[in-house]
Amino acid sequence: MKKIFYIFLLFSSFLQARVIEVGANKSVISITKAVALAKVGDTVLVHKGHYKEGNIIIDKRIVFIGKNYPVLDGQKKYEVLSIKSDGVIVRGFKVIKSGYATLEDPCGIKVYNKKNVVIQNNILDDNFFGIYIQNGANCIVKNNKISAYGKEEQRIGNGIHCWKSDKLQIISNTISGHRDGIYFEFVTNSIIKGNFSTKNIRYGLHFMFSNDDAYISNVFKNNGAGVAVMFTKRVKMLNNHFEENWGDAAYGLFLKEISDSNIVGNKFARNTSGIHMEGTTRILVEKNIFEANGWGMKIQASCMENEIKSNNFVGNTFDISTNGSLVLNTFNGNYWDKYEGYDLDKNGVGDVPFHPLSLFAVITENNPSAMLLFRSFMITLLDKSEKILPSITPDNFVDKTPLMHSLPL
Amino acid sequence: MIAIKNIYKKFGKLEVLNDVNLVFNKGECIALIGPNGCGKTTLIKSILGMVIPTKGDILFDKKSILKKYKYRDQIGYMPQIGRYPDYMTVGQIIEMIKKIRNSNEALDEDLIKAFELEKIFDKQMRTLSGGTTQKVSAILAFLFNPDVLILDEPTAGLDPLASEILKDKIIKEREKGKLILITSHLLSELDDMISQIIFMQDGKVHFHKTIADLLESTNEQKISKAIASILKSKQ
Amino acid sequence: MNRIIKIIFLDILKNKIVLAYTLILALLSWSSFGLEDNSAKGLLTILNVILFTVPLVSILFATIYLYNSAEFIELLLSQPIKRKKIWLSLFLGLSLSMVAAFFIGAGIPLLVNAPDSVGIMMVIVGCLISLIFVALAFLSSILTRDKAKGIGISIMTWLFFALLFDGMVLFLLFQFSEYPIEKAMVAVTAFSPIDLARIQILLQLDVSAMMGYTGAIFKDFFGTTTGLAVSFLLLCLWIVIPFCVSLKKFKNKDL
Numbered sequence: 001m002k003k004i005f006y007i008f009l010l011f012s013s014f015l016q017a018r019v020i021e022v023g024a025n026k027s028v029i030s031i032t033k034a035v036a037l038a039k040v041g042d043t044v045l046v047h048k049g050h051y052k053e054g055n056i057i058i059d060k061r062i063v064f065i066g067k068n069y070p071v072l073d074g075q076k077k078y079e080v081l082s083i084k085s086d087g088v089i090v091r092g093f094k095v096i097k098s099g100y101a102t103l104e105d106p107c108g109i110k111v112y113n114k115k116n117v118v119i120q121n122n123i124l125d126d127n128f129f130g131i132y133i134q135n136g137a138n139c140i141v142k143n144n145k146i147s148a149y150g151k152e153e154q155r156i157g158n159g160i161h162c163w164k165s166d167k168l169q170i171i172s173n174t175i176s177g178h179r180d181g182i183y184f185e186f187v188t189n190s191i192i193k194g195n196f197s198t199k200n201i202r203y204g205l206h207f208m209f210s211n212d213d214a215y216i217s218n219v220f221k222n223n224g225a226g227v228a229v230m231f232t233k234r235v236k237m238l239n240n241h242f243e244e245n246w247g248d249a250a251y252g253l254f255l256k257e258i259s260d261s262n263i264v265g266n267k268f269a270r271n272t273s274g275i276h277m278e279g280t281t282r283i284l285v286e287k288n289i290f291e292a293n294g295w296g297m298k299i300q301a302s303c304m305e306n307e308i309k310s311n312n313f314v315g316n317t318f319d320i321s322t323n324g325s326l327v328l329n330t331f332n333g334n335y336w337d338k339y340e341g342y343d344l345d346k347n348g349v350g351d352v353p354f355h356p357l358s359l360f361a362v363i364t365e366n367n368p369s370a371m372l373l374f375r376s377f378m379i380t381l382l383d384k385s386e387k388i389l390p391s392i393t394p395d396n397f398v399d400k401t402p403l404m405h406s407l408p409l
Numbered sequence: 410m411i412a413i414k415n416i417y418k419k420f421g422k423l424e425v426l427n428d429v430n431l432v433f434n435k436g437e438c439i440a441l442i443g444p445n446g447c448g449k450t451t452l453i454k455s456i457l458g459m460v461i462p463t464k465g466d467i468l469f470d471k472k473s474i475l476k477k478y479k480y481r482d483q484i485g486y487m488p489q490i491g492r493y494p495d496y497m498t499v500g501q502i503i504e505m506i507k508k509i510r511n512s513n514e515a516l517d518e519d520l521i522k523a524f525e526l527e528k529i530f531d532k533q534m535r536t537l538s539g540g541t542t543q544k545v546s547a548i549l550a551f552l553f554n555p556d557v558l559i560l561d562e563p564t565a566g567l568d569p570l571a572s573e574i575l576k577d578k579i580i581k582e583r584e585k586g587k588l589i590l591i592t593s594h595l596l597s598e599l600d601d602m603i604s605q606i607i608f609m610q611d612g613k614v615h616f617h618k619t620i621a622d623l624l625e626s627t628n629e630q631k632i633s634k635a636i637a638s639i640l641k642s643k644q
Numbered sequence: 645m646n647r648i649i650k651i652i653f654l655d656i657l658k659n660k661i662v663l664a665y666t667l668i669l670a671l672l673s674w675s676s677f678g679l680e681d682n683s684a685k686g687l688l689t690i691l692n693v694i695l696f697t698v699p700l701v702s703i704l705f706a707t708i709y710l711y712n713s714a715e716f717i718e719l720l721l722s723q724p725i726k727r728k729k730i731w732l733s734l735f736l737g738l739s740l741s742m743v744a745a746f747f748i749g750a751g752i753p754l755l756v757n758a759p760d761s762v763g764i765m766m767v768i769v770g771c772l773i774s775l776i777f778v779a780l781a782f783l784s785s786i787l788t789r790d791k792a793k794g795i796g797i798s799i800m801t802w803l804f805f806a807l808l809f810d811g812m813v814l815f816l817l818f819q820f821s822e823y824p825i826e827k828a829m830v831a832v833t834a835f836s837p838i839d840l841a842r843i844q845i846l847l848q849l850d851v852s853a854m855m856g857y858t859g860a861i862f863k864d865f866f867g868t869t870t871g872l873a874v875s876f877l878l879l880c881l882w883i884v885i886p887f888c889v890s891l892k893k894f895k896n897k898d899l
Contacts, residue, residue: 372843375842454898
């Protein structure tokens with residue numbers, strides 16, 4: 001009985017759904033007209049061409065497909081594609097040159113308060129905002145290539161901008177040249193996975209007031225200020241790469257007012273600071289690689305109950321730095337390449353505790369120009385004597401079980 | 410050949426040479442004598458350009474030697490105490506100086522044979538006695554057939570046999586018409602060699618006479634006696 | 645001149661101290677690169693060698709060699725050779741052997757194990773430091789006839805640049821930490837060849853930290869092409885000026 005119902009359903013959809021083709025030598029030339037002609041459930045198939053139709057509004061549940069990447073051109077005046085219906089599917093377009101305005105945020109593709117929208121396999125080039133999901137739910141943004149050529153923060157929007165939404169999936173997109181690569185504000189229960197965000201002016205990922213999200217296996221490389229995750233609870237940050245974020249205030253990962261979150265299996269390489277933490281609580285930092293950063297982790301005194309364990313710290317200028325003497329965080333079982341202890345019982349764990357905070361890291365925190373003297377013989381001498389007899393650095397800033405060999409991460 | 414004109418030399422406050430004027434000509438063999446610290450060695454070193462006079466000029470073949478070096482081609486110098494790099498062998502030293510001089514003219518190796526120095530060519534300088542070192546110095550001074558020979562205490566430290574060999578060599582060179590300048594304490598040694606004598610005291614030239622003049626004016630037969638009588642009459 | 649340089653160079657090569665220096669450098673370099681799987685530790689070891697050992701050995705060896713060559717210099721002076729030529733030959737001979745020792749001992753392992761901008765920069769800077777301290781040795785040995793005094797001056801010079809100078813800079817930094825003294829501090833480094841060398845290596849070695857705000861003052865000066873050119877020019881002046889002063893003194897020296 002059930003089977004027959006499904007077959008009926010299938011047939012009925014075949015019967016009802018029409019395909020309206022749009023193209024220079026097709027029956028319909030204009031996309032706007034095709035959308036007007038279409039009924040709910042129809043497919044609008046757009047053939048290759050250059051369409052300058054101002055703002056295209058999709059206000060019914062249709063499948064909107066481009067063949068061979070037809071170009072939708074906003075002529076730097078209009079928002080290109082506005083989605084104002086649930087369940088719309090947009091696929092295979094090249095969306096270019098949206099309007100530019102600071103008040104209205106014109107976009108390449110914008111979803112207005114709708115559910116179940118799928119935006120997939122599109123190319124977005126030179127738009128103010130790339131893809132904008134406003135108050136959406138269950139939407140999927142997948143496999144899009146989003147690029148822009150912003151020069152300064154105020155004159156460009158974000159690549160994928162999500163606001164006040166729930167259960168979004170942002171998967172395998174490539175974003176470059178925007179203000180923030182991916183922007184999340186008041187977005188919950190969502191996942192960001194496998195994206196590549198690079199050369200954006202501000203952050204690769206900007207994340208605020210967005211609880212219960214996860215971002216996994218993304219690459220954030222060479223963005224203006226790295227990645228910022230702020231004012232959020234219960235975030236899972238897994239297997240991401242944070243690389244080459246260099247600059248005066250650049251971080252691999254900047255955390256502010258975060259609690260009950262996990263940072264596991266990530267790699268932080270060649271950043272000014274790998275992780276910069278302010279006001280974080282109960283964060284687990286585990287099995288990450290910190291390699292060739294200026295500062296592996298900067299843990300401000302406002303952080304507490306964080307646990308840093310089983311990470312590899314290799315080739316950083318400073319492994320850890322802090323701005324106070326209060327230590328409310330624990331370090332356990334990490335590998336530090338600066339560790340010079342011994343392991344007599346051969347259990348792989350050093351017999352002498354390791355103090356990851358060097359005297360000079362404390363000095364430069366208070367007096368940045370002291371960096372001038374770094375690696376001078378004088379400073380090496382001071383650092384060594386401080387290691388033996390800690391006087392300025394807090395002596396409970398310590399890893400009691402430092403590993404002798406790096407973890408295979 | 411060499412003219413010394415009004416030279417002064419001060420080491421700090423100490424005046425070592427005070428208005429010295431002298432002329433040396435070819436074919437002369439001149440003894441430079443005087444008490445210790447009278448400025449003999451400083452005068453010699455000034456001629457060699459090793460000490461730079463505070464004031465005055467020195468002419469070599471009528472050309473000033475100040476800031477020049479080429480004229481030293483024509484000088485052979487035997488220092489009072491020859492000091493050589495410790496770890497070089499006698500052979501290496503001689504080879505090195507040959508290379509530095511890079512001279513095409515025939516070398517005068519008489520003294521090498523006379524002193525039988527080939528035997529110790531592979532000995533390091535620091536192992537040599539003072540006398541043997543002096544022999545090396547003497548060889549180097551005569552080696553390039555220079556027109557001028559400056560010998561600072563040549564016979565000091567040499568055994569009588571070597572001393573005689575050296576004296577014969579000096580006389581032989583004088584007969585070739587070379588200018589020879591010798592400083593010495595041992596007046597008795599000088600008799601057969603020298604034609605003129607210069608006596609220095611306190612940085613000044615006390616007198617500069619030919620031997621004949623000297624002996625005549627003092628009525629003595631030997632130079633040493635003549636000098637002694639001059640010094641006595643002065644007191 | 646070549647003849648004299650050759651004589652001096654061969655004489656130094658026979659010297660056991662230079663051989664030992666080369667060997668120790670090589671041993672240190674190869675073993676510190678061999679111990680760890682990443683080259684970071686090896687680089688740090690060689691950095692310390694460049695900032696500490698190379699200056700000490702260069703200045704001390706050159707000073708002692710010059711005093712021990714007093715006889716040789718005297719011998720040469722009585723020969724028809726220009727004083728300038730003698731002094732320059734001594735400098736070139738000593739420089740050549742010190743640079744060769746550094747290059748064979750530390751340079752080759754560096755270029756084999758870290759053939760990138762860090763390694764190349766370290767080789768160049770190490771050679772320059774060798775030259776600078778040989779030049780300083782010439783200056784200190786011409787200042788006094790007394791061998792013990794001369795060696796004392798050399799050791800003091802080394803101690804000053806390797807340790808005391810940085811101590812003074814650190815003291816100044818803390819005394820004037822309330823004032824904008826960053827630019828002045830950059831200028832102060834010009835007075836220490838070791839600091840100039842160290843900062844050039846630092847910009848390659850700790851590039852991540854140097855790109856941050858604390859490093860901004862260096863990046864803005866030393867990180868630019870002009871800064872690089874100025875630093876190398878200053879390092880070269882550190883060779884030329886001490887040597888020229890010593891040469892002037894040598895020309896007027898009584899022996």
